[in-house]
Structures are given as structure tokens and as C-alpha cells.
Amino acid sequence: MAPIMTVTTDFRDVYPAIMKGVIMNIAPGTNIIDITNTIEQGNILQGAFILKSASAYFPPGTIHLAVVDPGVGSKRRALVIKGERYTFVGPDNGLMIPAAREQGEFKVFEITDPEFYTDHVSPVFHGRDVFAPAAAFIAAGKEVPLSGEILDYIEIDPGKEKVADRSIYGKVVYVDGFGNMITNITGETMSGIYDYGDKIKINGSPSKFVKAYHEGSEETAIALIGSHGMLEIAVNLGSASKALSINAGDEISIEPIRGNTY
Incomplete structure (x- = not known):
């Protein structure tokens, strides 16, 4: 071979x-x-x-x-x-x-x-x-x-998400060709705090936590656990990075919405 x-x-x-x-x-x-x-x-x-x-x-x-x-x-x-x-x-x-x-x-x-x-x-x-x-x-x-x-090779620190009450703070590591934003927030952290369907805010913008891209609209960003196993922010058939004006390296916050409609 x-x-x-x-x-x-x-x-x-x-x-x-x-x-x-x-x-x-x-x-x-x-x-x-x-x-x-x-x-x-x-x-x-x-x-x-x-x-x-x-x-x-x-x-x-x-x-x-x-x-x-x-x-x-x-x-x-x-x-x-x-x-x-x-x-x-x-x-x-x-x-x-x-x-x-x-x-x-x-x-x-x-x-x-x-x-x-x-x-x-x-x-x-x-x-x-x-x-x-x-x-x-x-x-x-x-x-x-x-x-x-x-043994003294250089290591890189991607940083870890921070959790306060039900709020999660991290950063965007990568924006892919679809405009999806992959964060340094692990899927385990996200799913340990939120259930699918929960209403959330992404940097203050109303959203929700879903399983797959098709569950979102073409106007509003959604949060899901991507194929990398990390929390991903996406817009169905659009660019989440452009929609939220967030780029690689930027800070990102996930916070709950209580009592508001999505």
C-alpha cells in the first residue's frame, strides 16, 4: 500500500x-x-x-x-x-x-x-x-x-470553558466554511446543564439548544453539539458567524432564557 x-x-x-x-x-x-x-x-x-x-x-x-x-x-x-x-x-x-x-x-x-x-x-x-x-x-x-x-516540547492551551450557575463562558476556536462556530465548550458541559429544546441566549441573542441543524430557522442562530464533540453555533442554511458578528478567537456566552418565547 x-x-x-x-x-x-x-x-x-x-x-x-x-x-x-x-x-x-x-x-x-x-x-x-x-x-x-x-x-x-x-x-x-x-x-x-x-x-x-x-x-x-x-x-x-x-x-x-x-x-x-x-x-x-x-x-x-x-x-x-x-x-x-x-x-x-x-x-x-x-x-x-x-x-x-x-x-x-x-x-x-x-x-x-x-x-x-x-x-x-x-x-x-x-x-x-x-x-x-x-x-x-x-x-x-x-x-x-x-x-x-x-520531553520539554511546547504544549498549547486551548483554554477551558467556565461555568457560573447555568451560564457557560468560552470562546470560538474555529469558524468553518459554512459559518458554523466551533467553541471550546465541550458537549459534556453543555448537555450537563441544558436539555435539547431549552431556550438560551448566545452572547445575548435568543436561541435554543437543539440536536441538528434542520431544527433552526434561516434567521436565528442555534446551539448544538457538533461532530467534533464541542458546542457549535450554527444558522440553518446560513452563517452564524455573520449573523452574530462573532469570529474565531472571540468570547462567547451561553445563558438561560426563563419565561420568554423563542
Whole structure:
């Protein structure tokens, strides 16, 4: 079976294709699948959330190449993470750790020679010159120059929701292509406080807690537990982000409505 490699970046266009060209030169036949190249630029937390959400659905042995790297050119380390099911390649900024932890035990190693593939490593494009070659060498069954296991890798803190009485406070981690807002409020927290059909306020706007998108109207935002297992704010056939003027990174509150009609 051809090796499988995923790509997750904030590069938008052009640059992911260049990385794939490097990969195909080293490991021809690799099955390369984009998770996304539209992470909000420099948003490590968003990239970590998407990588964690998507990576677990791939077959064992998949190599996950992830580059959201606002620290490129600095002294931050380049990592290879070897886990029970997957290998991750990318920068030491917390991007890959939530996904690595999700799939079981793992060990973290530093790439000790960033010029193992090329004599001219650009300080601004490690995706092409360091991470893509390392991922490709692994796919081809070749050695990558690695340190011994390191334990002081960077972790990322997505923050936790806060609960006061029946009010929940969190933030929007990601806005998807439909305009749905995925929050850092867990489904367990939401369903532990509210029942389906309960009337609520989302940042002061009347809403309700439902099971599925079709239960909402095209004008009013609804709250539901999304496929990620997190509380999601949506508008049926519309954009919740636009409707409520809330974007990724913004604070969000869920509060009960008592005695009012929806």
C-alpha cells in the first residue's frame, strides 16, 4: 500500500503545491491528502484543533505533516513525533501535541540537521526545506537525523470553558466554511446543564439548544453539539458567524432564557 500523508497548513495557495513537489521527488507514489491549507494565518490553536479533529480518521501509519509556523526562522525546534498510530512532522509550537496525544502514546524527537535534504534552507520556508523532506523521507522508509527523545516540547492551551450557575463562558476556536462556530465548550458541559429544546441566549441573542441543524430557522442562530464533540453555533442554511458578528478567537456566552418565547 502506498504511504499516506496529510497536509495541514495556513499557506493558502502555491506553497502547499511546492511542498508536495518536494515530497513526490523523495517519495514518489505517496498518497497526499490535504486536511486544509486555510487555517487562519499564524493561528496555532486553530491548526491544533483541526489537526486533532481530522487526523484520527486516517489509517494507522499515516504521516501527518503540519505547518502553522509563525516562529519560522527563530530558534524553535523542528519535530518528528512517533506515536502508536501516526507520525507527525512540524514545528515545536504546540500545533501537533493535541493530535498526538489523542492517538495514544507518543515520543517526540528533534530534527538535528535541518539541512539533511538541501544545502540552502530558507529561513522563511521550512515547510519546503525541512518539514516536507523529513515527512517524505519517513514515507520512503529512509532515515531522518533525529535527537534522542525530548520531553520539554511546547504544549498549547486551548483554554477551558467556565461555568457560573447555568451560564457557560468560552470562546470560538474555529469558524468553518459554512459559518458554523466551533467553541471550546465541550458537549459534556453543555448537555450537563441544558436539555435539547431549552431556550438560551448566545452572547445575548435568543436561541435554543437543539440536536441538528434542520431544527433552526434561516434567521436565528442555534446551539448544538457538533461532530467534533464541542458546542457549535450554527444558522440553518446560513452563517452564524455573520449573523452574530462573532469570529474565531472571540468570547462567547451561553445563558438561560426563563419565561420568554423563542
